[in-house]
Amino acid sequence: MRRSVRVTVSPTRYDWENDHVSLALVIETGDPSSYRKATEADNYDKWITTMEQEMESLDRNQTWTSVDLLKDSKVTGCRRIFRKKNNEQYKTRLVAKGYAQKEGIEYNEIFSPIVKHISIWMLLAIVAQFDLQLEQVNVKIVFLHG
Numbered sequence: 830m831r832r833s834v835r836v837t838v839s840p841t842r843y844d845w846e847n848d849h850v851s852l853a854l855v856i857e858t859g860d861p862s863s864y865r866k867a868t869e870a871d872n873y874d875k876w877i878t879t880m881e882q883e884m885e886s887l888d889r890n891q892t893w894t895s896v897d898l899l900k901d902s903k904v905t906g907c908r909r910i911f912r913k914k915n916n917e918q919y920k921t922r923l924v925a926k927g928y929a930q931k932e933g934i935e936y937n938e939i940f941s942p943i944v945k946h947i948s949i950w951m952l953l954a955i956v957a958q959f960d961l962q963l964e965q966v967n968v969k970i971v972f973l974h975g
């Protein structure tokens with residue numbers, strides 16, 4: 830086998846040998862990392878309530894329908910993400926383990942709606958021009974209404 834004779838040289842602006850510092854930032858949030866840990870926590874009643882609200886919301890918006898599993902079909906798993914906001918607000922999300930899927934086999938396209946800055950600027954300009962009031966609304970399941 831033939832090996833390359835090329836020599837790799839680090840850029841001088843980084844000076845890896847003298848000033849290289851590696852840091853790992855570990856943040857303890859206190860949020861449960863699994864369903865079991867959420868049910869074993871001191872505030873488990875709040876986590877259970879948020880999980881029930883999430884499931885009711887998904888059911889109310891007809892996010893999915895139950896079907897019989899076909900032979901030789903693969904199921905994409907899911908898990909819960911738990912977060913406690915600064916103002917003592919508990920949030921939970923049911924998310925699919927999308928990393929287990931293969932493009933072209935289990936899905937064909939990805940859709941992620943985002944707001945462009947120009948849209949926000951135009952909205953603010955209209956509000957200012959017509960002397961309107963602008964209100965902010967917190968939408969829990971915005972990803973379903975793309």
